[in-house]
Amino acid sequence: MAYVIMSGCQQEKAAECVDICPVDCIEEGDDQYYIDPNLCIDCGACVAACPVQAIVAEDDLPKEELHQMKKAEKFFD
16 A cells, blocks of 8 residues: 545645655656655655645545546556
8 A cells, every 4th residue: 555645736736745755755747746656665754744634545545536546656657
């Protein structure tokens, strides 16, 4: 399981998550930041750092945000 950045990041793009990630698995895209699910170690540091609560565990991703997981996977392909 990895963490997923939801659409709330699109308005904010604060980047605190990037600075706190111990494995540098968060990258900036055109519209938001993305977490590489293959590198994420599930530490949760990004969740605590996000000022808009836009990061959740993959298993807790709301149905209306499922497209965000696909978007992240496509970003890192």
